[in-house]
Amino acid sequence: EDKVVQSPLSLVVHEGDTVTLNCSYEVTNFRSLLWYKQEKKAPTFLFMLTSSGIEKKSGRLSSILDKKELFSILNITATQTGDSAVYLCAVEGLASKLTFGTGTRLQVTL
Amino acid sequence: DAGVIQSPRHEVTEMGQEVTLRCKPISGHDYLFWYRQTMMRGLELLIYFNNNVPIDDSGMPEDRFSAKMPNASFSTLKIQPSEPRDSAVYFCASSPRGGIHEAFFGQGTRLTVV
Numbered sequence: 001e002d003k004v005v006q007s008p009l010s011l012v013v014h015e016g017d018t019v020t021l022n023c024s025y026e027v028t029n030f031r032s033l034l035w036y037k038q039e040k041k042a043p044t045f046l047f048m049l050t051s052s053g054i055e056k057k058s059g060r061l062s063s064i065l066d067k068k069e070l071f072s073i074l075n076i077t078a079t080q081t082g083d084s085a086v087y088l089c090a091v092e093g094l095a096s097k098l099t100f101g102t103g104t105r106l107q108v109t110l
Numbered sequence: 111d112a113g114v115i116q117s118p119r120h121e122v123t124e125m126g127q128e129v130t131l132r133c134k135p136i137s138g139h140d141y142l143f144w145y146r147q148t149m150m151r152g153l154e155l156l157i158y159f160n161n162n163v164p165i166d167d168s169g170m171p172e173d174r175f176s177a178k179m180p181n182a183s184f185s186t187l188k189i190q191p192s193e194p195r196d197s198a199v200y201f202c203a204s205s206p207r208g209g210i211h212e213a214f215f216g217q218g219t220r221l222t223v224v
Contacts, residue, residue: 042201042215043153088153096141096205097166098213102152 002027002093006101013108017079021104023089024071031096033065033072036088038103043088046074079108114216116202122222128190131219134183135204143213144177144187145201153201159185192223 003026013019025033032050036043047056049065049072056063060079065072076083086103093099115134123129135142143158157167162179170177174193179185189196199220205213 041217044215045213090153095165096160097158098143098155100145100153100155 002091002097002099004089004091004099004101006087006089006104008104009102010105011107013079013106015080015108015110017108018075018077019079019106021074021076021087021089021106022071023073023101025089025091025099026070027091027093027099029094030067031092034090034092034098035063035072035074036090038086038088039084046087076106079106081108081110084108114202114204114214116200116216116219118219119217120220120222122224123192125193125223126191127223128188129192129196129221129223131187131200131202131221133185133187133202133216135185135202136214137183139204139206139214141205141213142179142185143201143203143205144185145203145215146198147201147218148198156187189221192221194223197222 005024007022032048034048035046037046047063052065052067060077063074084107086105088100088103090098090100117132140161144156145153146156147153156169157177158165159179175189177187199218201215201218203213203215
């Protein structure tokens with residue numbers, strides 16, 4: 001059974017801090033790892049990672065994958081209150097099946 | 111395109127009643143997914159379809175749950191009879207061929223079974 005574990009479960013930081021969110025996985029026939037941001041409603045796509053060691057970057061967010069150690073990290077620099085959300089990690093396995101972690105709840109305070 | 115459309119947005123029902131959740135995927139998307147989200151278990155895949163055919167329903171909790179996709183533009187998830195432990199947010203998502211990273215989620219249906 002495919003499995004995704006995220007840590008920490010929740011995090012409170014001050015605006016301007018840098019945070020690192022972790023995702024480890026076990027999956028049969030790994031195809032990709034995806035990060036989503038979920039605010040009040042539906043998850044929105046952030047990154048898809050397929051190759052080890054290649055950083056994906058979008059503004060203050062970046063992510064990297066280690067396929068040997070089976071984990072990924074999501075970094076957010078200079079956090080803002082608008083970054084407060086649940087961040088979900090998912091892995092795509094056989095036949096495009098996505099398995100999600102339970103998420104990391106990030107709260108950014110002033 | 112209006113995106114993935116789910117209805118109803120909220121549903122409150124009594125234990126034992128039948129509940130039907132509806133989803134209209136984005137036109138042209140070949141994959142449709144039903145997920146359930148709870149605080150305890152996070153986002154869980156229940157079932158997904160490719161070209162209207164169910165591919166993997168191993169996530170469906172038990173026989174009380176059933177899903178259909180009679181055509182490319184409509185899917186239902188039915189719970190009969192409903193139980194309080196079914197209370198959750200149910201998401202539908204659709205994705206174009208080969209583009210799982212392009213899975214767009216609907217706004218979800220918040221189900222409360224009392």
